């Protein structure tokens with residue numbers, strides 16, 4: 495089974511406060527983005543990687559590509575202001591595609607096993623995303639800081655990437671969002687708006703997103719395990 499993946503690395507990593515794009519933070523001597531790309535480079539099902547980058551960081555990424563060659567990157571794509579714009583640019587750069595995955599460059603611990611479950615599900619159903627059951631108790635809280643409701647947890651999932659779709663579904667969802675100026679936080683939220691059922695594939699808690707500084711401590715501990 496084959497797929498193409500859009501890997502997003504065009505953010506600024508503001509919440510990480512590293513003074514640079516968090517993709518360049520080194521874990522065990524290698525930048526985060528190289529860890530992430532290596533998973534797809536090694537996956538025989540992955541046909542092509544579209545790496546989406548910030549125009550201003552083109553030279554840094556070119557240098558990285560020189561130092562750690564990733565054969566499946568045929569070209570780098572320039573991202574946009576919002577994550578959704580970056581995905582759109584990745585999507586429109588694909589020549590032809592069947593199953594498309596969208597993955598955050600800041601999630602280096604995705605496993606090939608989960609990717610394969612996801613791709614099979616998307617091929618069968620059209621749209622599938624990776625998630626894990628929520629572990630904490632979740633409450634709805636008013637603006638004044640008072641609990642309004644404890645939300646029933648068994649139906650709550652934390653959603654990660656990759657998210658996988660048949661190309662035509664994802665393209666239609668993005669085109670509609672663009673036309674209506676809708677900005678979502680993930681691809682699935684756009685696909686939900688065109689009423690295509692989005693299926694969940696249970697993933698792993700290890701596939702967390704490197705977002706704030708303590709995530710780096712966690713990532714290092716995880717790699718040493």
Ligand code: CTP
Pocket residue numbers: 502503504505506507508509510516546573574575576577578580598599600601703704705
């Ligand atoms: N991303 C992107 N283009 C954007 C914004 C984000 O390609 N305009 C990418 C990031 O590089 C990251 C992924 O989307 O791999 C998930 O976004 P997030 O964790 O929010 O990363 P950043 O936007 O870089 O971080 P922050 O929001 O803290 O600035």
Ligand code: MG
Pocket residue numbers: 505577
């Ligand atoms: Mg962001």
